[in-house]
Amino acid sequence: RSLMLEEPSKDEPKYQRQYATFTTERGDELQYYLILPENFDPAKKYPVLLTQYSGPGSQEIANRWTADWEETLAHNGYIVASCDARGTGFRGEEFKKVTYANLGHCEVEDQISFAHHLAKQSFIDSERIGIYGWSYGGFMTISLMTNYPDLFKVGVAGGPVIDWKWYEVMYGERYMETPESNPEGFASTSLIPMAEKLEGKLLICQGAIDPVVVWQQSLSFVKACIDAGVQ
Numbered sequence: 001r002s003l004m005l006e007e008p009s010k011d012e013p014k015y016q017r018q019y020a021t022f023t024t025e026r027g028d029e030l031q032y033y034l035i036l037p038e039n040f041d042p043a044k045k046y047p048v049l050l051t052q053y054s055g056p057g058s059q060e061i062a063n064r065w066t067a068d069w070e071e072t073l074a075h076n077g078y079i080v081a082s083c084d085a086r087g088t089g090f091r092g093e094e095f096k097k098v099t100y101a102n103l104g105h106c107e108v109e110d111q112i113s114f115a116h117h118l119a120k121q122s123f124i125d126s127e128r129i130g131i132y133g134w135s136y137g138g139f140m141t142i143s144l145m146t147n148y149p150d151l152f153k154v155g156v157a158g159g160p161v162i163d164w165k166w167y168e169v170m171y172g173e174r175y176m177e178t179p180e181s182n183p184e185g186f187a188s189t190s191l192i193p194m195a196e197k198l199e200g201k202l203l204i205c206q207g208a209i210d211p212v213v214v215w216q217q218s219l220s221f222v223k224a225c226i227d228a229g230v231q
Contacts, residue, residue: 016034016035016036016040017033017034017035017036018033018034018036019031019032019033019061019063020032020033020034022113022114022117024109024110024113025113026109026113028086028110030083030084030085030086030110030113030114031061031083031084032061032081032082032083032084032114033061033081033082034079034080034081035070035071035073035074035079035080035081036074036079037074037075037076037077037078037079038074038075040123041123042122042123043123044123045122045123045124045125046077046078046079046123046124046125047077047078047079047125047128047129047130048078048079048080048081048118048124048125048128048129048130049073049078049079049080049081049130049131049132050081050082050083050111050114050115050118050129050130050131050132050152051070051080051081051082051131051132051133051137052082052083052085052111052131052132052133052137052140053133053134053135053136053137053140054084054085054087054088054107054111054133054136054137054140055087055088055135055136055137056087056088056089056096056099056100056103056175057087057088057089057096058084058088058089058136059084059088059089059090060082060083060084060088061082061083061084079123079124081114081118083110083111083114085106085107085109085110085111085114086098086099086106086107086109086110087099087103087106087107099175100175101175101176101177101182101185102185102188102189103139103164103175103176103185103189104139104140104143104189105188105189107140108140108143108144108147111131111140111144112144112147112148112151115129115148115151115152116151119151127153128153129151129152129153130152130153130154130155130156131144131145131152131154131155131156132155132156132158133156133157133158133160134157134158134159134205135158135159135160135161135212135213136161137157137158138157138158138159138160138161138204138213139157139160139161139162139191141155141156141157141160141202142155142157142160142162142191142194142198142202142204142221143191143194145198145199145200145202146191146194146195146197146198147194147197149197149198149199149200150199152200153200153201154200154201154202155200155201155202155203156202156203156205157202157203157204157205158204158205158206159205159206159207159210159212159213159217159218160191160204160206160213160217160218160221161213161217162190162191162192162217162218162220162221163186163189163190163191163192163217163220164176164186164189164190165179165186165190166214166216166217166220167212167213167217168211168212176189191221192220192221192224193224195221195224195225195227195228195230196224196228196230198225198230204218204221204222206218
């Protein structure tokens with residue numbers, strides 16, 4: 001498919017946005033939405049872009065306006081999907097705090113469960129599932145692509161956190177403590193050792209003057225990929 005996406009016309013019908021829940025193999029009920037393409041045919045198989053943020057206390061699944069690029073993808077024959085994993089907000093204290101000092105584990109498990117749930121649907125092309133996210137979502141994108149290369153074929157990681165010890169302390173220490181007090185947590189969430197496991201097509205977007213997710217984050221992962229001979 002061409003990378004030049006056709007913009008939807010104002011006169012065309014609105015896309016189908018469906019809200020639903022599913023239960024993971026761990027017994028957690030998670031909320032998600034799907035944006036289905038125009039003239040959706042359940043007898044066909046569609047590629048999917050899973051878009052998420054997944055950070056502590058956040059919420060993606062809400063009945064509100066979202067980015068118009070998602071509808072543009074739907075106009076071009078893609079299904080857009082999003083799921084709020086454990087650690088996100090508005091589901092109670094226990095649900096939110098389960099990721100404390102151990103970011104990137106429960107969230108990855110839940111997004112994988114969601115991807116498997118999608119792959120079971122008859123209208124999903126399980127060989128064409130992509131993943132997108134920015135900042136925390138970028139951290140998740142690379143985590144998912146390196147831990148589960150057979151599932152995610154393509155990913156876009158915007159301003160990704162690669163190692164939490166380089167992140168700004170207001171947010172980092174709130175959820176991860178410090179490298180001195182939580183060395184195991186920081187070591188287990190670093191994506192530097194995971195670079196050699198990257199197999200799919202990954203696009204990293206990063207602003208060189210980003211004062212929060214500093215340029216060192218992306219460059220360190222790219223350097224690790226070069227050292228490992230990974231494109």
